[in-house]
Amino acid sequence: MRYRITLAYDGTDYFGWQMQASHPTIQSILTMALERIEGRRIVTHAAGRTDAGVHAEGQVVSFDLDREWDGIELRRALNGNLPQDIRVIDAATADDDFHARVYAIGKTYSYRINTSEVSNPFLRRYVWDFRHKLDLEKLQVDLNSLCGTHDFIVFTVADSETKTSVRTIREARLENEGELVTIYFSGTGFLRYQVRTMIAALVELNRGRLKAGSVDELISSGDRSLVGAPAPAKGLTLMKVEY
Template identity: 40%
Template sequence: MSVVRLVIEYDGTQYVGWQIQPNGLAVQQVVEDALARICGVRHRLVSSGRTDAGVHARGMVAHFVTDKLLPMRAYRDGVNRHLPADIAVRDAALACDDFHARYSARSKWYRYSIYRAAVRSPMACRFSWQVRGRLDVQAMREAAELFVGRHDFSAFRASGCAARTTVRELFSVDLVEEDPLLQVDVRGEGFLRNMVRIMVGTLVEVGLGSRSPCEIEDMLSAGGRDRAGVTAPPQGLCLMAVDYAGQDVFPGQKCLDMSETFR
């Protein structure tokens, strides 16, 4: 038996998320269908995590186990011939026998894109959240720094989150200005459902002046969802990369970098 690792990029706009579910078409289902056409049998993909409806990925990692190994180009180029334009296998590689897309992961990198402009952009609307008011980026940076470290993120998870523990460690929360975009890069060992989106919604409220940076500490201590800010819309969020033993997949790649388009 062989373990094959895939790195998958997708525009999540038209999908109910990564994971197969009964209420609509999922990215996982589309990729498994295309893989079956190449392999002749159906393989179940095990992913590094899941993304919600409308969320994108630049580096979703998934693996499957097979007893009939094909050339790696078949799992990339061959599968891509059967995928729609909004999904692509970026890389396929033979992994070690004990590799697991989820359990072998050391950390994940998410990027949230905020479009700062008074007039909407048809080009940006699929991949960013338009915020019309002026944002105090320095205040947002002060607030973002308080998320770094190991905390109980109960206040920053969706009501339907089934995680056994709400304690997570974040390694960094960086704000990068690429006018008119403001990118919020979050790296951590793992995330609760909607955690990054609620963090970003809270940071935007800080940037608009309706909250102070120091309130983040109170939210983390109190733990109630009603203490944190709004949930930012899904289209601004992208899974950039998953880290395995110190190596990003893909390393050095940018996700949906549209900054040049709007200059």
């Protein structure tokens, strides 16, 4: 029987989603919990392989279990075997051919930036302490320029698994509450480090510190050396996956 669960996690203490032999990852911890309730090794597929330190509010994972589980019972059994920083918020049976990554048609990520000089002790694991003011009007204009279908190669790293770096961003918007700025990106899919590299470029562009004068110039240059290192993992959260 195929199952689909929605996971929320604080990624601070994990080496990302993907199983690793020597470090705790979300997938390895979830696999152990599944093994404990099912008595054998279970193969899991996540919608997005979040990197080390990245969080999720709505990661989706699919897997098969021999036993037939009620969704609520499965959720309870898994949460009883998971640490407090990883929670199953929903569990249900799925169609036999459902696959969390293959069937995903859209994802939403958020990235949180604290522009205040003073960090927030309650958000210290979940925001980038940028410590500088941002021009939010300019930021929204630049976010609009990122929307649409583009070759985003400038915002990624060399990655043999990816056939094309053309992606579509459907929406890019910001919210601000006091000195906390949250940027949301929704799109069909994102390249590795794409959101964090776009964030790094956007804030440097905002402060007039990039050689390129605009998002369009960056994208059309295709020149990764114009863009700095990705923004810190801890500001990034996978919010939602659409099917």
